[in-house]
Amino acid sequence: MIQLSVNKQVVYYELTRCIFSMFSGLIIISCVAYFFKSIAVLHFGIFGIFCLDVGNGVKRLLMRRAYRMRVTDSQIGIQQGIWIHKELVIYRDKIFALNYKQSMVQKWFGLTMIQIRTTGLTYATPVVKSDSMLIEQLGLVYAKK
Numbered sequence: 001m002i003q004l005s006v007n008k009q010v011v012y013y014e015l016t017r018c019i020f021s022m023f024s025g026l027i028i029i030s031c032v033a034y035f036f037k038s039i040a041v042l043h044f045g046i047f048g049i050f051c052l053d054v055g056n057g058v059k060r061l062l063m064r065r066a067y068r069m070r071v072t073d074s075q076i077g078i079q080q081g082i083w084i085h086k087e088l089v090i091y092r093d094k095i096f097a098l099n100y101k102q103s104m105v106q107k108w109f110g111l112t113m114i115q116i117r118t119t120g121l122t123y124a125t126p127v128v129k130s131d132s133m134l135i136e137q138l139g140l141v142y143a144k145k
Helices: 008-036 039-063 104-108 132-137
Strands: 067-070 075-080 087-090 097-101 110-115 120-123
Touching: 008 039, 008 104, 008 110, 067 087, 067 110, 075 120, 087 104
Parallel strands: none
Antiparallel strands: 067 075, 075 087, 097 110, 110 120
């Protein structure tokens, strides 16, 4: 059973996501406030964006703590959830593609997301370190430059 850890790289990645999201939200709120000539829209908009983005980042970090994967020869079991527990079992003979998905920011931090594709399901794991044990157990080969 593999539990995804919250290491420095993941925290920095989530902080970067929050900062980029807040910055883009501030640009939109500033344009709306300028259009309506209202400073109240600007203040409430900035406060709302800050609360939503910080809350979303904290939620994503907590969800990583409640995420476990079990990889065997015949199946991949995924358990997740803090209050509501979900379990997904994917049989290896049903999987037809295992893909890496990596954004530019994820590359900077040495992280990657794995997509598991079956005929009726595409499942993406949360970001993991590019050299993690999960990638080795799934049998993926990661080409380093």
